[in-house]
Amino acid sequence: MSKLSQPHLLGIKNITAKDIELIFETASNFKEIINRPIKKVPSLRDVTIANIFFENSTRTRLSFELAEKRLSADMINFTASNSSVKKGETLLDTVNNVLAMKVDMVVMRHSSVGAPHFLAKHIKAKIINAGDGTHEHPTQALLDAFSIHEKLGSLGGKKVAIIGDILHSRVALSNIFALQKMGAKVMVCGPPTLLPKYISTLGVTVEYDVKKALEWCDVANVLRIQLERQQIKYFPSLREYSLYYGISKNLLDSLKKKIVLMHPGPINRGVELTSDAADSHHSIILDQVENGVAVRMAVLYLLAGAAS
C-alpha cells in the first residue's frame, strides 16, 4: 500500500509505523530530486495549499513553502499578525473564508493545543499540523527521525535522548511518539521543573544529569528553552541553566563514544548548545533542515494523492 492510514497529518500519535516507513521511503526519493539541477516535479500542479500561521515560524514555514513549490503546488500564505484575526474573526471563519477561495490543503500552526484537530472535524480540506501549542509538531518529528534513520541506518534499538525544555516542547512529544513507533529507546533529560509530571507514563526514561544522558545515548536531540511560553520562572537564570544543562564541544569530546547531535532550531547559542558544539562534526543540524524539505514534500504528496 502506498497510502497513509489517515486523511490528515494532525499528529504522530494517530499514525502507524507503516505510515512513517512510507513517508521515509517517499522522502528519500524527494531528497534525490531536491539535489538535482532542476529541483521540481509537477505532481501537485492542480493543488492549492494555504499556509496558515497563527504563530511565528521561520524554518517550518520556509520549509513548507519550498516543499510546496518543488511539488508545483499553488500556495498562499497567511500570517495572523497582519490579518482580520486581529479584528476578532474566529478560527473557523478565517479558515472557511480561505477555503471558499478553493483551497485543497491547509498547513496550520496555532498556539492552541488541538486547533488542527478541531478544524479537521469542521472543514473538508486536508490538514497538516505545523505545530499546535505545546502539543505536537509531527513534521519536525518525522524529519528528526528520518535524519537519524539516514545517519545511523535504522531506528530500531537506537537510544535517543531528548534534552532541554520538555514541558513546553511540541517537538519532544511528537519525537517520543515517532521514535517509539520506529523501535527506538527514548530518554528525556532536563531540570525537574521543565519535565512534565507524568512523562514516564509514555514509556520514556527520565534523567536529570545531562552527562549521564549523553553517556547513555546514540543521539542527543537538544531543545530550545522556550522563554516565550514560560509564564513563571522555571530555573534561576539562563546562565545557571547553561552551566548545568548546556552542551559544549568539551563535554561531547569527554564522552567514551561519538554521538550524533541534533537541534530542531532556532538555537540559542550559548544556552543549550555552545557554538563550538553546534558547529562540530557531531552535529547534523543542517542535514535536518535539508531533510525537512524532503519529508514535507513526502507528506504533502502522500496526503494530496489520496482520493478525498
Place this chain on the structure above:
Amino acid sequence: MQKKLILDSDLLDITLNRLCQQLIENHDRFEETVILGLQPRGIYLAELIHQKLKKLIKAEIPFGLLDTTFHRDDFRRRDTPAKASETRVSFMIEGKKVVLIDDVLFTGRTVRAAMDAMIAFGRPAKVELLVLVDRKYNRDLPIAADYVGKYVNTIASQRVLVEMQAQGHKQNKIWLINND
C-alpha cells in the same frame, strides 16, 4: 485466468541479441548515447541489454534508472498515490542520445511521464524508445517505440506479465494473461 507464453528464455535471448544489434547499428560506439531504464519493471530488461551491449562493443555506456512516479498524469485520479522508486542518474543528458528502455509499451502514458522526468537532467539531442513487448491497439497517446522485441495484439482487459531472473524468477518468461 488463462496464461499463454509469448516468449520463453531461449527466444527472449535471441530477441535481446537482435535488439542489441539494432542499437549498435544506430549508435555505433555509443560515445554520445546513454541508457535509461524505467522504474519499476523496465530496469531488469535495461540492465540485461546494458550488459550485453558492453560485452559486444567492449566499452562503458552511461546507465541510469529513471522513476516516473512524480510526473504521472493520473495523480489524484487514483485511490492511492503511486509508490515511487529510486531515480539514479549520475550524469547529465544534455546533448546526448537517450535510449529509454521499458518492458511493456501499453497506453504510452509512462513513456510520456518518462520524457518529462528525463528533462530534469538536461536537453537530450535525441530520444529513442526500446520495449520488449509492444501491445498494439492500446495506445492513448501518439507514442511509438523505435525498437520492439515482440508485437502482441491484445485487448485492454489482458495483461502482459514479464518474469525476469533478476526479479527472483527461475527463468526469463513473458506471458499474456486473460483476466476473465
